[in-house]
Amino acid sequence: MNPIVLRVVCGLLFTALVLGVVVHPPDNLTQGLGMLLPASMFLGVALKGPRRSLLPKKKKGPPPVAAQDVFPPT
16 A cells, blocks of 8 residues: 555544544543553554654674684684
8 A cells, every 4th residue: 555545544544533532532541541452553653654754774793603613623
């Protein structure tokens, strides 16, 4: 899916969730906390997009050589 469309849809879902909380507040604290998790996920995708970074990850170097491989025990 196009990242811009995904960000717009998540932004609209976040807005709808916030407006729903304002119009009909939750009955108790646990309901309100339960609504925070999806709201924070929608907001995160709407602000940052579907990917964390557009930069490619750095390649790791070769693994370090152990001392016993360099100097075998005698």
